[in-house]
Amino acid sequence: MLALAGFMEGHHAQAFPSFGSERTGAPVVAFARLASSEIRLREPVLEPDVVLVQDKTLLESVDVFKGLREDGYVLINSSETPEALGLEDLKKRLPEGHFLCVPATAYALEKIGRPLPGAAMLAGMAAMTGSMKLESVIAAYNEKFSGRVAQANAEVAKLAFDSVKSMLGGVHA
Template sequence: MIEIRLHGRGGQGGVTSAELLARAAIAEGKFAQAFPSFGPERRGAPVMAFVRVDDKKIRIREKVYNPDVVLVLDPTLLDIVDVSEGLKEGGTVVVNTGQSPDELKKKYGFPKVACVDANKVALEELGVPITNTTMLGALLRATGIVEVDHMEAVIADRFGPKLGPKNYNALKRAHGETRAA
């Protein structure tokens, strides 16, 4: 089983990202679950979401305490939240940033890092700095948890004929631009 914890801010689409990833995994014949963790937070407050994917039924029904992968939608969270808390040995942190993976490893001590400037990609592809689908591209590059092509139908279903193709293009572009160390 692979367990993923997503860190973002309310309104950035972290919960949607978790749902999209789980739906794509299920479409591939895997078992998956996705769920948020937030209370009465307002837009912009730190939030988390969780995803589990496995080849067999998932019986755990609690938040992810020891993720294999952490996805960070908003890089400002790196200095206010310990995003690597509980990260499994050899785990990967995927970050939305223009910094290099080596810079992040040195500054935060992450074991493995993948990063992409998702804000730039989202602005250029979508016209808004909402990075949820863009960061899914980085996550898929770092993990291979589902095939990139399997995200297209899920994204089209969620975002419709106008925004679906733009979001899928942002995902594919981020997948190609992701750097890892």
């Protein structure tokens, strides 16, 4: 959905998951690239600009921040603070407003009735980085879904987008 929303915004986009020989239920790493020009690379992202963590339990088992650029962004699906997650040092290393937690699953449960944090995470990233508008996120969901599912995801996206903008308080994006 991130690549589709980026495409809707006018970016060149690429997205792909990385699966190993892991068992079902093992953590999955997915990569996405957005660029203003054609993307010719076909390899994993080793130095991400943005890290989105949809499940905070991954923080205990996977080095999700490996290679994160020093001016990168981190958005974690959690109602806890970065400090409560034990990530205060990482937050301090990044520029102000580049590390946030958003209760994406709670938003999804409220609006969709199911624990599907994707729309909230994508909209939160858009608000945090300024890489795309909320309208592009909603357009991507409208492209893939229709009716009540599309509408509920749009509501989740708006809730997360507005929440992140409020947390940033005009810091950037």
